[in-house]
Amino acid sequence: MKLLIANKNYSSWSLRAWLALRAFDIPFEEETLLLNGEGWKEAMLERSPTGQVPVLIDGDLVIPETLAIIEYVADKFPQKHIWPADRATRARARAASAEMHAGFFRLRNSAPMNLRASHPGRVPLDYVADELDRLQKVWGDMLDRSGGPYLAGSFSGVDAMFAPVATRIRVYELPVADFASEYVEAIYALPAFQEWYGEALKEPWVVEQDEIDFIQGKTQ
Template sequence: MSKATLTISSKNYSSWSLRGWLLCRMAGLEFDEKPVDPDDPANRQELLLLAPSVRVPRLSHDGVDVWDTLAIAGYLNEIFPDAGLYPDDIKARAHCRAVSGEIHSGFYNLRSALPMNLKARHASFKIFSGARPDVARVKEIWADCLSTYGGPFLFGRPTIADAMWAPVCTRFRTYAVELEDPLQAYCETIFDWAPMREWTEAALAEPDAVVELEVEF
């Protein structure tokens, strides 16, 4: 197999880039990172959802171009079936797909109210009322998974679900969202996860000249 290329945006701000990058690391895919400049007008249109299609992250591999994090996960699962991106049990796999799809397609108020910013840390933060049901739903999903599968990851071991929910862990830390002990322990597991540490280190070293995006993506 030829070496792949993963097109990503800011490591500090781009939750979707983080998800795609984690999936590639989990699959064991060798890839080069191709960062895009968020200040370039064309790229900025994509990142702010003003373009007809959003293609960051984008994985290029063996003549295949695939974007959208769930599509990337599906492709990686096909070419690396032994990587364990999904749980082994059919019921757990269905559950994993459901909670991964839910964060992929929903939680707009949470995204808007608590944009990803790994460099920021608030001692306290008032979440506007429209986002509170989203926060409550996140807690419900995590608590259900952790109690059902025993932790420390959502389905026991790392799966696509953890890649999809990892940016939410960072948001909760950035904006001082209070969590019950098992949920806080889950976030600490994510923060201590080797690929997450690698990403975070690079995000913190990212030049401050990167302009914060006005809309979470």
């Protein structure tokens, strides 16, 4: 299998799919399609049916979309238990993952993933307050049920889906409860995340349109 990803510093969706494979020791190759440089959009369209990443390639099968990738590898490697074994816990994990996939737009758009950055105070809290509250409600409910340190107890697909949001809380120093801060630290402590994070810090590329100054400049 091969996973097409983008710049590790910026690509939150790539991180999700990559973690779902690496954290469970599923063998795969990775190929980076840059989010910058001459002709990068055209190059992306040549390799991805949606013009976006991640994309998983397994033989003749080409799978875009992060949740579809996670579901595919969970089906292909059932012994890895990418989703929780308990039916009710699994249902909650999938529901939370779908909510992450389809929501939290203000939080995602106003606080872009940027692992090399430190931008305390740059996100308007009144703009993201409702979504930050909802995020903590989802995390709190799941952590109370599982006992942590991850949302379903041990690391699973739902944590892969929320990992980029955890980085936003740290990078922008968003105010959250202690249990949420502890969950962020658990994500950062995950060996697979540490591998991605270390490689992101070494990347030489700067993608202007994904930097907070550019994003806020468009809305002012």
